[in-house]
Amino acid sequence: MGSTEPTDGLGKASAAQNAVDFKDTAVKFRALSFELLARGDKLLQEIVFHAATECNQHLAEVDTKNKSALEKIEEIIRFHIGMMINNFEAYHVMTHEWIHLEEPHLSNFINQRRNYVQRLEAIIGEGIEDREMKPIIPYVAVLTILSAVRGLEFWHRSRKKYSPRQIEDNMVAHLIAGLRC
Numbered sequence: 001m002g003s004t005e006p007t008d009g010l011g012k013a014s015a016a017q018n019a020v021d022f023k024d025t026a027v028k029f030r031a032l033s034f035e036l037l038a039r040g041d042k043l044l045q046e047i048v049f050h051a052a053t054e055c056n057q058h059l060a061e062v063d064t065k066n067k068s069a070l071e072k073i074e075e076i077i078r079f080h081i082g083m084m085i086n087n088f089e090a091y092h093v094m095t096h097e098w099i100h101l102e103e104p105h106l107s108n109f110i111n112q113r114r115n116y117v118q119r120l121e122a123i124i125g126e127g128i129e130d131r132e133m134k135p136i137i138p139y140v141a142v143l144t145i146l147s148a149v150r151g152l153e154f155w156h157r158s159r160k161k162y163s164p165r166q167i168e169d170n171m172v173a174h175l176i177a178g179l180r181c
Helices: 015-063 069-086 088-100 105-129 138-150 152-157 164-179
Strands: none
Touching (some): 015 088, 015 105, 069 088, 069 138, 069 164, 088 152, 105 138, 138 152, 152 164
């Protein structure tokens, strides 16, 4: 029997029917896209804030220890190297993908990151005042440390010629030597 779809006489659906089908498909695709984006945003939030919380908790713990500023910075460097080596994916998402967070989460993360950097600067400032660190700009030291750790991304993508322990010990020795008086 005959089709109830409008045809052009050759059995093909009319342009109007194709437009309706296309519009329905587009509406379904858009709804699915929004659902996936919402899930992705939620997952991004969870990863970024979980890693950030680990960093903030570690810094708070180190800050309460009765150690010199240089010892605190060394412990923080080792922590970040450990995160990059042992929890690369989450650390990478926190340091690279945070920019895709939606508000108000984006502002929250930026504030947390700013406070974290300022606290590291303060520890380095204490080390300078106590004459255990060179008189350098604390902000530059923090950027150098965090950038060096982020550079371990290349180690992850390489054949990993050096062990994680060798990487950690060499990076710490190099970065601390650059700070020490």
